[in-house]
Amino acid sequence: MSSIVSAVDLKIGYSPSTILANIDNLQINEGEIISIIGESGIGKTTFLKNIAHLMKPISGKLLVFNSSSHPQRGSIGYIPQKLGLINHETVYFNVLEGAVCNQSIFRSITGFHEEKVVDAVKDSITLMDLSHKIDEPIKYLSGGQQRRVAIARTMAQGPKLILADEFLSELDDKTANNVWNIMEEYVKVNKITLIIVEHNIKRAKLANRCFKLEKSADYFSEYAGISFFYNKQIENLRTDTLDKETEQHLQSSFVRYNDTQDKHRKRTTWRGLLPLLEEALTKNQK
Numbered sequence: 221m222s223s224i225v226s227a228v229d230l231k232i233g234y235s236p237s238t239i240l241a242n243i244d245n246l247q248i249n250e251g252e253i254i255s256i257i258g259e260s261g262i263g264k265t266t267f268l269k270n271i272a273h274l275m276k277p278i279s280g281k282l283l284v285f286n287s288s289s290h291p292q293r294g295s296i297g298y299i300p301q302k303l304g305l306i307n308h309e310t311v312y313f314n315v316l317e318g319a320v321c322n323q324s325i326f327r328s329i330t331g332f333h334e335e336k337v338v339d340a341v342k343d344s345i346t347l348m349d350l351s352h353k354i355d356e357p358i359k360y361l362s363g364g365q366q367r368r369v370a371i372a373r374t375m376a377q378g379p380k381l382i383l384a385d386e387f388l389s390e391l392d393d394k395t396a397n398n399v400w401n402i403m404e405e406y407v408k409v410n411k412i413t414l415i416i417v418e419h420n421i422k423r424a425k426l427a428n429r430c431f432k433l434e435k436s437a438d439y440f441s442e443y444a445g446i447s448f449f450y451n452k453q454i455e456n457l458r459t460d461t462l463d464k465e466t467e468q469h470l471q472s473s474f475v476r477y478n479d480t481q482d483k484h485r486k487r488t489t490w491r492g493l494l495p496l497l498e499e500a501l502t503k504n505q506k
Contacts, residue, residue: 318373
C-alpha cells in the first residue's frame with residue numbers, strides 16, 4: 221500500500237511565532253478515507269492547505285505522493301469551506317472548471333474539450349443529483365445544492381487525492397448520507413484517498429481512521445498535536461478469534477492508550493499494540 225501523505229515533526233501555522241499544531245508522525249495511504257476533528261482554530265484547515273501546497277509548513281517534513289515538490293496539476297482536489305463557485309455561471313460551467321484541471325493550458329483557454337471530459341462533467345453532476353439544474357446559474361441554488369456542485373467539480377477533476385473541508389455542511393441528513401455513500405464508492409472504485417475535516421463526530425467515524433488535533437495536556441506544549449481517535453476496522457474487530465491472554469492484553473493496552481495524555485507514552489503503547497492488531501486483523505479476515 222503506497223503512502224499518499226506523510227508528515228514527520230511537522231509544524232504548521234501562519235508564522236514561526238504563531239504555530240498552531242505539531243504533527244509528529246502521520247502516514248495516510250492510498251485508498252484510505254481519513255477524518256480530522258478538533259475544535260475551531262486548532263489548525264485543521266491549515267493542515268489541509270499545507271497538503272494542497274496552498275501554505276508552507278513552518279518546519280518539519282511533509283511529503284505528498286512521496287515528494288516535497290508541488291504535485292502534478294490536477295492530482296489534488298480541494299473542496300474548501302468557501303466554495304469559490306462562479307455565481308453567474310451555470311452548474312455545468314462550474315463543474316467543467318474542475319474537469320479541465322487535467323487538460324493542457326491550450327485546451328482550457330480555447331474551450332476545446334475532449335469527449336471524456338464532457339462525460340466526466342455530466343457523470344459527476346448526475347451523481348450529485350443535479351442533472352435537473354445543469355443549466356441553472358449558481359446564484360439561484362440553495363446552499364446545499366451549491367455544496368454538491370463543488371463536490372461534483374472535484375470529482376470531475378479526477379484527482380488522486382481529495383481534501384474536503386466540512387464538505388457535508390449545509391446538507392440535510394438524508395442528502396449527507398447519500399453524498400457520503402457516493403464518495404465512499406468513488407474512493408473505492410478509483411483507488412484514491414480522501415481526507416476530510418469534520419466537526420460532526422458521528423460522520424467523522426464513518427472514515428477508516430479518525431485523528432484529533434488538540435492541545436496537549438503536557439504543560440510545556442504550546443500548540444496542538446495530533447492523536448489517534450478512531451479506527452473503523454478496529455472498532456469492528458472480533459476478539460473471539462484470539463486466545464484469552466492476547467484478548468486481555470489487547471483490551472488493557474487500549475485502556476492505557478486512551479487514558480494517558482502523554483504523547484510519548486501514547487506512542488510507546490501504540491507501538492506495542494500494532495503486532496496484536498495485525499494478528500487480530502489477520503484472523504478476522506480468515
